C-alpha cells in the first residue's frame with residue numbers, strides 16, 4: 001500500500017465501506033515499507049506483526065485502522081525506542097508516551113519507528129547510529145532533520161501521517177526538504193510525557209503529512225491537557241479541521257524582512273509568489289522586522305545544549321541501555337559507556353552545555369542567552385499585536401547533499417536560522433510546500449501567536465489549494 005494519493009478521509013471512507021480491510025492495510029503498509037526502505041532508510045524499527053486495534057469504530061474515530069509513523073524518540077510500550085542512539089539501542093519501554101496512548105485510544109495502527117538524528121540533535125538525519133536517511137526526491141540529498149525519517153516516510157507514501165518532534169526546526173525543516181506539511185504546535189499544546197527529552201523548554205511533538213487537513217485530524221487526537229506534563233495548557237483544544245477550506249480575506253500577514261533577505265534566486269521568487277497569492281486573495285501584507293534574528297542560532301545552541309547536558313545525564317550505563325564491556329570500575333562505567341554510547345554530535349552538545357552552565361560561565365552564557373530569549377519573545381508579541389500570522393521561507397536553501405555539511409557543525413546549525421526563533425518564543429509554526437527549485441522542494445513557513453494553530457491551518461490549506469503542490473510526488477516511490 002502506497003499513500004501518495006490518499007488522505008485520512010479517503011482511507012476512512014474505504015475502511016468504513018469495507019472496500020479496504022484494516023488488517024490488509026496494516027500488512028500492505030509494512031510490505032511496502034520493507035520494499036521501498038532499502039533506498040530510504042527512513043525506519044529504525046518496522047513492526048512486521050503490525051495489527052489494527054480491535055472493534056474498530058470508523059464513524060467515531062477518523063484514525064481507526066490507519067497506520068501512523070512514530071519518530072523513534074517517542075516512547076512506545078514493548079516496541080524498541082532508541083532515539084537513534086547506540087546508548088539506547090536495546091531499550092524496550094514499559095509504558096507509552098501520552099501521544100501514543102491517545103493514538104491507541106483513537107484506534108490508529110502502529111507500524112514502526114522512524115529514523116532521526118541521535119537524540120534529535122542535527123538537521124540532516126545523518127547523525128543516526130542506524131545510518132543516514134535519504135531524501136525520496138533525490139537519494140543523494142539529505143531529508144533534513146532531525147525528523148528526517150518521518151518526513152521521508154510521508155513524502156515517499158509509506159504512511160499518510162507521522163509524528164515528529166521539533167526543538168529548533170526538526171519538524172519544519174525536514175517537511176520543507178521533502179515537500180510535505182509539518183506543524184510544530186504551541187509549546188504546551190501537546191504532552192511531552194514519554195518524549196525522550198533533549199531540551200525540555202523547547203521540545204514539542206507535532207505532525208507531518210502531505211496535506212494540512214491530515215495533520216489537523218491527528219493533532220485533534222494528540223493535543224490537550226495531561227496530568228503527566230505540568231507545562232501543558234488546560235485550555236480547550238479546538239477542532240483544527242474547522243480551519244480547513246476557508247479563505248484568507250482580511251487576514252493580517254506579516255513578512256519578516258530579515259527572513260526574506262536570507263533567501264535569494266529561485267527560492268526567494270517561490271516564497272514571494274506565495275505571499276502574492278495571499279495578497280491577491282485579500283490578505284493584508286505588512287513588512288516587519290525581527291532584528292534579533294541574527295542572535296537566534298547562538299542563543300538556541302546555548303540554551304538547548306545546556307538543557308541537553310542536564311537531561312542526558314540519566315544515560316549513565318547503569319540505569320539505561322548500553323554499558324561498556326571494558327569498564328573496570330564505577331568511573332569507567334560512566335566514562336566509557338557514555339564515550340562509546342553517544343555519537344560525536346551528542347558529545348559536542350553535552351560539552352558545550354556543561355561549559356555554559358559551569359560556575360564561571362553561567363552568567364556570561366546561560367543567563368545572557370535567557371535574556372536574549374525574552375527579548376525575542378517580546379519582538380514576536382509586538383508583531384502579533386498587529387498581525388494574525390508571520391510568513392516567509394522555512395529554510396534558506398532546498399535540501400543539501402549527503403555528506404556536504406556533516407563535518408562543519410556551524411554550517412549545520414545555521415540550517416535552523418529561520419525556524420529556531422519560534423521554539424524560543426514557544427509559538428506554533430508550520431511549513432507548507434511552496435514549489436520546486438531544481439527538482440527539490442522548498443517550504444513556506446507560517447507562524448502564529450500562542451495557541452492559534454487554527455490560523456496556521458487556515459493559511460497553509462489556502463496555500464495548498466492555490467499551488468496544488470500535493471499533485472507532485474517524488475519519482476520511483478510508487479508501489
Ligand SMILES: NC(=O)C[C@H](N)C(=O)O
Nearest residue numbers: 120121122167168169170
Ligand atoms: N532538534 C531540532 O529541532 C533540530 C536542530 N537542528 C538541532 O540540532 O538542535
